[in-house]
Amino acid sequence: MSQEFVLETRGLTKEFRGFTAVDSVDLQVEKGTIHALIGPNGAGKTTVFNLLTKYLPPTRGEILYQGESITKLKSNQIARKGLVRSFQISAVFPHMTVLENVRVALQRPMGNSFHFWKHERVLDKLNDRAMELLESVGLEEYSNTITVELPYGRKRALELATTLAMEPTVMLLDEPTQGMGHEDVDKVVELIRQAAVGRTILMVEHNLGVVSKLCDKITVLARGAVLAEGDYANVSQNPKVREAYMGSEDAEVKGAH
Numbered sequence: 001m002s003q004e005f006v007l008e009t010r011g012l013t014k015e016f017r018g019f020t021a022v023d024s025v026d027l028q029v030e031k032g033t034i035h036a037l038i039g040p041n042g043a044g045k046t047t048v049f050n051l052l053t054k055y056l057p058p059t060r061g062e063i064l065y066q067g068e069s070i071t072k073l074k075s076n077q078i079a080r081k082g083l084v085r086s087f088q089i090s091a092v093f094p095h096m097t098v099l100e101n102v103r104v105a106l107q108r109p110m111g112n113s114f115h116f117w118k119h120e121r122v123l124d125k126l127n128d129r130a131m132e133l134l135e136s137v138g139l140e141e142y143s144n145t146i147t148v149e150l151p152y153g154r155k156r157a158l159e160l161a162t163t164l165a166m167e168p169t170v171m172l173l174d175e176p177t178q179g180m181g182h183e184d185v186d187k188v189v190e191l192i193r194q195a196a197v198g199r200t201i202l203m204v205e206h207n208l209g210v211v212s213k214l215c216d217k218i219t220v221l222a223r224g225a226v227l228a229e230g231d232y233a234n235v236s237q238n239p240k241v242r243e244a245y246m247g248s249e250d251a252e253v254k255g256a257h
C-alpha cells in the first residue's frame with residue numbers, strides 16, 4: 001500500500017482496436033498537491049481521465065484511490081468515495097437558476113437527485129449551504145440568474161461550485177481554462193487555488209502558463225506514455241519535452257510569463 005499517493009495508476013493501458021492510446025502509465029498523485037497532466041495533442045490525456053473516472057474500462061493495469069483498487073468500480077461509486085470530475089461538458093442544467101443548480105448538486109451525495117422537484121421545501125433548507133458555495137466562487141450576485149445566461153467564465157465557476165458541493169477529496173479538472181480569455185483564466189486560476197485547500201487536484205491543462213502558476217507536479221504524456229515528470233522548471237527545460245511539443249516552445253514561453 002502506498003499511503004502517500006491518494007491516486008495512483010499501475011501499468012494503466014488502453015488499446016483501441018490494436019492502437020495503444022495509453023501505454024503502461026504509472027501515475028502517482030500525492031495527497032494535497034495540484035498535479036497537471038500535459039502533453040501534445042493526441043498524447044492520451046483525455047483517455048487517462050476517462051479511465052480514471054471509469055468512463056472507459058482499461059485494457060490492462062490498475063487504478064488505486066487512497067490505497068484501494070478502484071479498477072472495477074463504476075463512475076458513481078468512485079464519485080461517492082470523493083474522486084470527482086469537474087468541468088465536464090454540460091455539468092450543469094442550463095435552464096435552472098444558478099442557485100438551483102448548486103442545490104441539486106448538494107442533493108447528489110444523498111442519492112435522491114431524481115426526485116428534487118418533489119421536495120421544494122427540503123431543498124430550501126439547502127439554500128444556505130448553496131449560497132456559501134456560490135460565495136466561495138464569487139457567484140453570489142448571480143444566484144437567481146438562469147444558468148444559460150451566465151457568461152462563459154462564470155459558468156465554469158458554477159461547475160466548480162457544483163463539484164465542491166460533492167465534497168471531493170480529489171478533484172479531476174478537465175481543461176478548466178479552455179476557451180477563456182485572459183481575465184477569466186486569471187479568475188479560474190484563483191478559484192482553483194482556493195478549491196485546492198485541503199484537497200488534491202489532478203488537471204489536464206493546455207495552458208502552460210496556468211500549469212506553471214498552479215501545479216506542484218507535472219506529468220508529461222506523449223504517445224500514450226509518460227515522457228517526463230517533475231516541477232514546471234524541470235519539465236519545461238527537458239529537451240524531450242520540448243521536442244514532443246515541436247514548435248510550441250513559443251507558446252510555452254509566452255504562456256509562462
Ligand SMILES: Nc1ncnc2c1ncn2[C@@H]1O[C@H](COP(=O)(O)OP(=O)(O)OP(=O)(O)O)[C@@H](O)[C@H]1O
Pocket residue numbers: 016019020021039040041042043044045046047048
Ligand atoms: N474511442 C476511441 N477510439 C479510437 N481511438 C481513440 C479513441 N479515443 C481516443 N483515441 C485515440 O487515442 C489517442 C489519444 O487521444 P486523447 O484524446 O486521449 O489525447 P489527448 O492527449 O487528450 O489529446 P488532446 O490534447 O487533443 O485532447 C489519439 O490518437 C486518439 O485518436
